[in-house]
Amino acid sequence: MTKLLLTGATGYVGGAALDRIIAFNIPDLEVTVFLRSESKAAPILAKYPGIVTVKVGKAAYSDPEFSRLVKEADIIVHAGDSSDDSVSADVISTNIKDGVLLIHTSGTYILSDFTELDQKISRKFDDERDIETVTSWGLEHPHRVIDIKILDIHKFKPTVNTIIVCPPLIYGVSTGPVNRVSQQIPLLIQLAAETKANRLFGTGHASWSNVHINDVAELYAILVKTYLQDASKLAVNDQGYYFVENGETSWKDLISALDEPLVKYKVIDSQHTSDKLRPWTEDDLKEVRGQQFAKRYYEIYRSNSSSKATRARKLGWQPKEKDVYSTLDEAVNVYLNGLSD
Numbered sequence: 150m151t152k153l154l155l156t157g158a159t160g161y162v163g164g165a166a167l168d169r170i171i172a173f174n175i176p177d178l179e180v181t182v183f184l185r186s187e188s189k190a191a192p193i194l195a196k197y198p199g200i201v202t203v204k205v206g207k208a209a210y211s212d213p214e215f216s217r218l219v220k221e222a223d224i225i226v227h228a229g230d231s232s233d234d235s236v237s238a239d240v241i242s243t244n245i246k247d248g249v250l251l252i253h254t255s256g257t258y259i260l261s262d263f264t265e266l267d268q269k270i271s272r273k274f275d276d277e278r279d280i281e282t283v284t285s286w287g288l289e290h291p292h293r294v295i296d297i298k299i300l301d302i303h304k305f306k307p308t309v310n311t312i313i314v315c316p317p318l319i320y321g322v323s324t325g326p327v328n329r330v331s332q333q334i335p336l337l338i339q340l341a342a343e344t345k346a347n348r349l350f351g352t353g354h355a356s357w358s359n360v361h362i363n364d365v366a367e368l369y370a371i372l373v374k375t376y377l378q379d380a381s382k383l384a385v386n387d388q389g390y391y392f393v394e395n396g397e398t399s400w401k402d403l404i405s406a407l408d409e410p411l412v413k414y415k416v417i418d419s420q421h422t423s424d425k426l427r428p429w430t431e432d433d434l435k436e437v438r439g440q441q442f443a444k445r446y447y448e449i450y451r452s453n454s455s456s457k458a459t460r461a462r463k464l465g466w467q468p469k470e471k472d473v474y475s476t477l478d479e480a481v482n483v484y485l486n487g488l489s490d
């Protein structure tokens with residue numbers, strides 16, 4: 150039996166990854182998920198009866214139960230607040246046993262250069278061709294602190310191999326057991342609903358790559374399956390970044406495309422669409438959601454993050470899902486009415 154430990158099963162990315170790994174029916178795989186709250190175990194146990202073991206540590210990643218599970222695991226898939234959480238990175242690094250594969254989740258916010266906010270940039274980072282650039286940045290790049298901790302594991306424990314899955318903006322409703330909605334697009338919809346207006350953040354010329362959650366989930370399952378069938382096919386450690394994308398849109402194109410469903414579902418009226426209003430300023434955002442939020446999102450929604458998933462495609466991964474524009478009506482509907490299934 151191969152013991153797979155997964156974090157973030159109640160989240161959007163981890164839940165989708167879990168669902169797809171189970172759907173792959175990989176022989177002799179024993180799946181355990183680590184939660185920090187007993188109350189969220191029921192939907193997981195109900196969806197995968199007798200297939201997934203749930204373990205809870207109320208002190209979250211500091212709980213001795215998490216260290217114990219890490220010590221036992223043969224494969225670890227880390228997707229629970231993974232990109233910025235140092236406690237889990239340290240516990241994994243200290244307790245991971247020899248010969249294990251760690252599949253960590255970061256994000257392509259690492260590609261953003263804050264001197265280029267609001268600008269149209271044609272450069273795309275390829276996870277194979279540009280790997281040395283991606284792994285040589287300083288700590289000013291988001292998620293780098295944790296990415297470095299993950300990359301260091303192999304240096305201190307050479308029999309451990311690491312992969313960093315690095316998704317861009319993820320869209321679509323996931324098939325996971327608990328949280329099924331993403332972050333960036335739902336937040337734009339929330340802001341529109343709260344202020345009765347849909348606005349750009351600056352010029353809107355900057356752009357991000359994007360991908361459907363089902364296509365992200367598929368990559369995790371392919372990585373696990375490939376590891377068990379022929380680990381030599383995987384890029385690992387300082388080569389082991391896997392981007393995952395299905396196209397790219399500018400913030401202007403994305404936010405403008407939200408005007409139609411927002412008006413259709415009466416979240417905003419037709420006088421308050423992005424083409425008729427001035428963009429948000431950081432001060433406007435501070436008034437609506439406070440300083441911390443304003444600083445973070447005034448950067449994110451004016452940043453560039455353009456990625457090319459060469460390594461995933463070399464493993465046979467291909468995006469199969471619809472594009473981001475085709476999911477915006479559903480995203481607004483789900484925000485207003487919740488999920489129907």
Ligand SMILES: NC(=O)c1ccc[n+]([C@@H]2O[C@H](COP(=O)([O-])OP(=O)(O)OC[C@H]3O[C@@H](n4cnc5c(N)ncnc54)[C@H](OP(=O)(O)O)[C@@H]3O)[C@@H](O)[C@H]2O)c1
Binds near residue numbers: 158316332
């Ligand atoms: N969504 C995106 O578009 C996107 C894109 C790129 C990268 N990512 C990265 O993917 C990872 C997961 O994001 P997500 O969208 O799935 O977020 P999410 O839906 O908010 O899920 C977060 C998950 O992490 C768990 N968690 C948080 N803090 C924890 C702790 N201290 N101990 C144990 N579990 C903890 C949550 O458990 P509870 O249910 O108990 O809260 C939940 O299962 C993050 O690192 C994120 O940066 C996301």
